Amino acid sequence: xxxxxxxxxxxxxxxxxxxxxxxxxxxxxxxxxxxxxxxxxxxxxxxxxxxxxxxxxxxxxxxxxxxxxxxxxxxxxxxxxxxxxxxxxxxxxxxxxxxxxxxxxxxxxxxxxxxxxxxxxxxxxxxxxxxxxxxxxxxxxxxxxxxxxxxxxxxxxxxxxxxxxxxxxxxxxxxxxxxxxxxxxxxxxxxxxxxxxxxxxxxxxxxxxxxxxxxxxxxxxxxxxxxxxxxxxxxxxxxxxxxxxxxxxxxxxxxxxxxxxxxxxxxxxxxxxxxxxxxxxxxxxxxxxxxxxxxxxxxxxxxxxxxxxxxxxxxxxxxxxxxxxxxxxxxxxxxxxxxxxxxxxxxxxxxxxxxxxxxxxxxxxxxxxxxxxxxxxxxxxxxxxxxxxxxxxxxxxxxxxxxxxxxxxxxxxxxxxxxxxxxxxxxxxxxxxxxxxxxxxxxxxxxxxxxxxxxxxxxxxxxxxxxxxxxxxxxxxxxxxxxxxxxxxxxxxxxxxxxxxxxxxxxxxxxxxxxxxxxxxxxxxxxxxxxxxxxxxxxxxxxxxxxxxxxxxxxxxxxxxxxxxxxxxxxxxxxxxxxxxxxxxxxxxxxxxxxxxxxxxxxxxxxxxxxxxxxxxxxxxxxxxxxxxxxxxxxxxxxxxxxxxxxx
Numbered sequence: 001x002x003x004x005x006x007x008x009x010x011x012x013x014x015x016x017x018x019x020x021x022x023x024x025x026x027x028x029x030x031x032x033x034x035x036x037x038x039x040x041x042x043x044x045x046x047x048x049x050x051x052x053x054x055x056x057x058x059x060x061x062x063x064x065x066x067x068x069x070x071x072x073x074x075x076x077x078x079x080x081x082x083x084x085x086x087x088x089x090x091x092x093x094x095x096x097x098x099x100x101x102x103x104x105x106x107x108x109x110x111x112x113x114x115x116x117x118x119x120x121x122x123x124x125x126x127x128x129x130x131x132x133x134x135x136x137x138x139x140x141x142x143x144x145x146x147x148x149x150x151x152x153x154x155x156x157x158x159x160x161x162x163x164x165x166x167x168x169x170x171x172x173x174x175x176x177x178x179x180x181x182x183x184x185x186x187x188x189x190x191x192x193x194x195x196x197x198x199x200x201x202x203x204x205x206x207x208x209x210x211x212x213x214x215x216x217x218x219x220x221x222x223x224x225x226x227x228x229x230x231x232x233x234x235x236x237x238x239x240x241x242x243x244x245x246x247x248x249x250x251x252x253x254x255x256x257x258x259x260x261x262x263x264x265x266x267x268x269x270x271x272x273x274x275x276x277x278x279x280x281x282x283x284x285x286x287x288x289x290x291x292x293x294x295x296x297x298x299x300x301x302x303x304x305x306x307x308x309x310x311x312x313x314x315x316x317x318x319x320x321x322x323x324x325x326x327x328x329x330x331x332x333x334x335x336x337x338x339x340x341x342x343x344x345x346x347x348x349x350x351x352x353x354x355x356x357x358x359x360x361x362x363x364x365x366x367x368x369x370x371x372x373x374x375x376x377x378x379x380x381x382x383x384x385x386x387x388x389x390x391x392x393x394x395x396x397x398x399x400x401x402x403x404x405x406x407x408x409x410x411x412x413x414x415x416x417x418x419x420x421x422x423x424x425x426x427x428x429x430x431x432x433x434x435x436x437x438x439x440x441x442x443x444x445x446x447x448x449x450x451x452x453x454x455x456x457x458x459x460x461x462x463x464x465x466x467x468x469x470x471x472x473x474x475x476x477x478x479x480x481x482x483x484x485x486x487x488x489x490x491x492x493x494x495x496x497x498x499x500x501x502x503x504x505x506x507x508x509x510x511x512x513x514x515x516x517x518x519x520x521x522x523x524x525x526x527x528x529x530x531x532x533x534x535x536x537x538x539x540x541x542x543x544x545x546x547x548x549x550x551x552x553x554x555x556x557x558x559x560x561x562x563x564x565x566x567x568x569x570x571x572x573x574x575x576x577x578x579x580x581x582x583x584x585x586x587x588x589x590x591x592x593x594x595x596x597x598x599x600x601x602x603x604x605x606x607x608x609x610x611x612x613x614x615x616x617x618x619x620x621x622x623x624x625x626x627x628x629x630x631x632x633x634x635x636x637x638x639x640x641x642x643x644x645x646x647x648x
Contacts, residue, residue: 023063027045144168162212165206232260274287301379302379304354311324312403323389341363345358351374369388383412417441419441446477451469466480511529512527514526524543527587555571557606559606595616596633614637
């Protein structure tokens with residue numbers, strides 16, 4: 001018996017294809033010859049199916065090969081068989097027929113098995129597609145239902161208008177795929193395809209009309225904690241701000257009152273976003289949005305106080321940025337710019353940011369960094385907290401982080417712009433700071449722009465009282481505190497250009513020597529007296545009477561021993577003679593003292609007072625160096641100036 005090698009379908013198909021081409025036949029021509037469809041020929045050649053057993057003889061005759069060669073997928077080599085040598089090699093027709101049927105049966109079974117696997121695979125893909133389509137359909141249908149609920153009940157919208165139509169398209173597509181694989185009839189499938197095509201065209205058309213009417217701005221903070229949404233109408237350029245953003249939904253809150261051009265929207269820090277734009281007049285505008293709460297009609301502590309101190313950028317480069325914030329204004333210095341920002345021009349945003357304006361133009365925005373905290377008691381930024389500063393521009397700008405270079409402790413109740421030693425002061429940027437104890441630095445109320453510093457007798461920092469003065473528009477104001485700077489009193493002294501000397505005897509009683517004008521060594525002015533800690537001042541003396549006028553000397557000095565007894569000196573314009581005058585009625589009247597026993601002694605120095613003892617030194621002329629004195633006489637009074645005794 002001859003056995004036949006059963007080939008795989010692909011080998012069978014390739015063999016038929018070769019034979020067909022050898023005979024110059026197309027699939028259609030071969031199919032017509034054996035009375036079948038060209039699709040059947042195509043499936044045979046691709047190894048997708050196997051001919052029916054009844055077709056083998058017809059096919060073999062048409063292709064000029066034997067059935068055995070068809071089944072083996074190749075032509076046999078010619079062999080010479082000697083019938084005399086082996087009669088057993090002869091095969092009868094019945095045996096051949098049995099072998100052919102068996103071979104065809106096996107081939108058919110194999111082809112059917114392969115087709116069954118292919119059908120199973122296709123069915124599995126269809127099933128998975130249906131399941132996935134169903135799941136996506138339910139998800140996006142639920143999303144659209146949620147949108148309609150939020151929209152009609154709370155006014156929420158998609159953060160991008162086209163999302164509505166994109167979700168619609170996903171719903172239509174998933175439903176179409178589910179139904180397409182659920183029906184077998186071609187007519188139903190064709191109807192589904194047509195309906196899907198029409199709905200898709202309508203949805204795309206609506207998206208083209210309404211989905212791109214607005215330009216959406218969606219911004220996130222670096223940590224994705226905050227989401228900001230704004231939409232701008234492409235036709236009118238109106239910008240609407242959205243809040244309560246939740247992933248893809250947001251609710252419109254307000255529309256800016258003017259048109260917006262060249263908008264730049266950026267996250268600054270925390271929940272603060274800035275909108276920088278130009279209006280129709282091409283003026284630069286800045287609008288700051290905070291997401292946590294409404295910022296309108298609320299009162300906050302002054303953010304300028306929170307910023308109190310000196311700040312600079314961390315990067316030590318030649319482009320150093322420094323920000324100075326005191327009780328007067330905010331000053332900014334960069335490598336190429338310098339600004340002074342007045343508080344009343346700036347716009348505060350909650351307790352977390354401030355927009356710095358100069359000449360009505362927004363220049364910079366300053367905000368708390370993410371790690372900055374405000375002290376609950378003082379409102380000042382705690383130790384280690386930094387700030388963010390950025391220039392305001394529609395172009396790209398860089399945010400800088402600044403740190404405070406002032407020393408801070410955990411307790412900020414004593415913190416101020418400057419650090420001072422005990423009983424010292426400092427004037428900076430027109431603001432006067434002083435410290436009574438070297439621990440707490442206090443800002444003195446008033447404008448000290450016109451004063452660089454004081455002489456030693458022009459201010460008072462004592463146990464009983466603190467006193468400074470400043471001048472505005474030719475007027476002099478006295479600022480006093482009798483509780484070491486906790487509370488202050490400011491009074492105007494109606495005359496005088498500058499204060500020559502100040503003396504307080506106790507917390508209530510004090511004297512001021514003030515000059516109006518100086519000419520050729522003479523000075524006009526007055527002595528003022530207070531008995532209520534500087535809350536009010538009385539003019540008590542206008543100078544030594546010289547007939548038609550009363551004057552002081554430009555070198556006049558003043559000292560009081562008590563509330564009644566005091567002295568003033570009157571050096572002449574050459575500084576060679578100095579008279580001494582005494583008052584015993586609290587400064588209302590003065591009389592000249594003549595104590596010297598030597599007629600050459602003509603220069604009375606201002607008395608010194610220690611432990612209630614008044615000491616007067618008289619010399620010839622004036623010299624700061626005691627060693628140059630030619631003759632000196634000392635007089636002492638132990639009874640508050642009633643009498644004086646000469647001492648050796």
